[in-house]
Amino acid sequence: MADAGTRRPLDVLVIDDHPFIRVAVERMLRKLGIRRVVTAENGLDARQKLDASERPDIIFCDLSMPQEDGLSFLRWLSEHRADIPIVLVSGEENEVLQAAQRLGKSHRLDVAAVLPKPVSLERLRGVLDDVGLLQSTETSARSQLPQLSADEIAHMMVEQCFEVWYQPQIATSSRQVTGFEALLRLRHPDLGLVPPVAFIGVAEQNGLIKSLTRFVTSESIRMCGSWRQAGLDLGVAINISAYLLEELDALDHLNALCAEHDVPNHNVTLELTESALTTDGTKLLEIMTRLRMNKFKLSIDDFGTGYSSLEQLKGLPFHELKLDKGFVLDAVNDTRSRAILENSLRLALDLKLKTVAEGVETQSHLDLISELGCDVAQGFLIAKPMPAADVADWTLEYLAGLE
Ligand code: C2E
Ligand code: CA
Ligand code: CA
Numbered sequence: 001m002a003d004a005g006t007r008r009p010l011d012v013l014v015i016d017d018h019p020f021i022r023v024a025v026e027r028m029l030r031k032l033g034i035r036r037v038v039t040a041e042n043g044l045d046a047r048q049k050l051d052a053s054e055r056p057d058i059i060f061c062d063l064s065m066p067q068e069d070g071l072s073f074l075r076w077l078s079e080h081r082a083d084i085p086i087v088l089v090s091g092e093e094n095e096v097l098q099a100a101q102r103l104g105k106s107h108r109l110d111v112a113a114v115l116p117k118p119v120s121l122e123r124l125r126g127v128l129d130d131v132g133l134l135q136s137t138e139t140s141a142r143s144q145l146p147q148l149s150a151d152e153i154a155h156m157m158v159e160q161c162f163e164v165w166y167q168p169q170i171a172t173s174s175r176q177v178t179g180f181e182a183l184l185r186l187r188h189p190d191l192g193l194v195p196p197v198a199f200i201g202v203a204e205q206n207g208l209i210k211s212l213t214r215f216v217t218s219e220s221i222r223m224c225g226s227w228r229q230a231g232l233d234l235g236v237a238i239n240i241s242a243y244l245l246e247e248l249d250a251l252d253h254l255n256a257l258c259a260e261h262d263v264p265n266h267n268v269t270l271e272l273t274e275s276a277l278t279t280d281g282t283k284l285l286e287i288m289t290r291l292r293m294n295k296f297k298l299s300i301d302d303f304g305t306g307y308s309s310l311e312q313l314k315g316l317p318f319h320e321l322k323l324d325k326g327f328v329l330d331a332v333n334d335t336r337s338r339a340i341l342e343n344s345l346r347l348a349l350d351l352k353l354k355t356v357a358e359g360v361e362t363q364s365h366l367d368l369i370s371e372l373g374c375d376v377a378q379g380f381l382i383a384k385p386m387p388a389a390d391v392a393d394w395t396l397e398y399l400a401g402l403e
Pocket of ligand 1 (some may be wrong): 183196200209213238239241302323358360378380381385
């Protein structure tokens with residue numbers, strides 16, 4: 001699972017032999033908006049984790065550890081990954097910290113700071129701010145993305161710059177791949193690969209979402225057919241906006257696509273967010289019932305981000321509840337998120353719904369959701385979204401790794 005394309009993403013690596021300190025620092029980093037934190041208990045462990053991950057933005061390293069101490073790790077780092085900034089953390093007296101800092105510098109390492117223990121949130125914030133990391137957390141980076149104008153989106157559609165990428169979902173019990181979620185990407189001539197956050201909202205307000213969804217639907221059902229031809233019986237999940245539900249011929253379109261590409265309707269899941277559920281209730285119920293009679297699967301997306309859906313859930317013919325990544329990401333460290341996760345899973349069980357957790361970034365996330373009885377996992381731990389051309393190879397390689 002750890003070739004260059006599927007290395008786990010990583011913002012910060014924390015190395016400390018004390019489990020309590022690892023948990024405490026990780027929790028503080030998350031509070032500061034750093035999402036992808038990996039911890040290691042000694043230098044050796046850290047080297048393995050670095051090998052399996054993308055380059056972290058920074059490393060926090062304790063100095064005194066059994067097996068391989070911080071000083072040997074500094075030497076290794078200088079020989080292999082000197083480009084990664086490091087913060088030295090220690091409970092030793094100041095002289096030792098200063099000496100270690102000089103040692104790091106003489107190794108030509110980028111020693112960003114030295115932090116005496118105990119590490120406080122404020123000190124951590126100061127260090128992250130100094131190295132510019134507070135600005136580059138995912139949410140702020142994303143909110144800095146320009147919103148494209150409706151004209152530009154329309155133009156990009158004519159130029160065929162949109163692509164569908166796919167992210168795998170696996171069964172938590174058997175670890176088998178169950179299917180892929182189709183996710184839009186825009187290959188912009190100037191901006192490079194642009195994520196949906198930069199254009200979906202605008203497209204929804206301008207009616208452009210209709211053609212975009214048609215594009216994703218046609219592409220992904222065609223791909224699903226090609227996977228079947230390659231002997232892979234996989235599902236495909238498509239994000240559907242409110243607008244499409246109101247289209248009278250949406251069902252005909254879906255039926256025709258499945259027939260054309262020899263895909264059973266039950267291999268297609270339609271993911272609806274709460275915004276899609278705000279349409280007129282009776283009409284929605286009619287459309288959903290008809291989709292379900294035609295054997296399409298219906299999933300409630302981003303579950304947990306709003307509460308109105310709880311009521312609606314009871315009356316609507318869903319198959320699946322998809323837990324939002326925010327809760328999954330935070331549940332490992334935050335008892336409130338964990339409670340929401342547990343309750344949602346219990347609710348799903350009562351309503352006999354299949355459950356999918358997104359945002360499974362680490363083994364602890366996977367362990368937690370499996371323990372709580374969630375059926376399917378999706379997230380960076382398994383794989384990031386990938387271009388269509390990579391899906392079959394990735395799947396075969398993944399399945400081979402299971403044997
Ligand atoms: P979503 O439906 O909640 O899709 C999951 C998002 O979480 C994807 O972001 C995916 O890349 C990201 N993700 C998956 N695993 C992880 C993880 O382990 N950690 C983290 N931090 N993130 C993870 P993406 O592709 O940027 O899509 C964002 C949203 O854009 C989607 O959220 C969906 O609401 C919307 N979207 C994407 N494609 C379409 C589309 O074809 N139609 C419509 N209407 N909306 C779409
Ligand atoms: Ca989705
Ligand atoms: Ca989500």
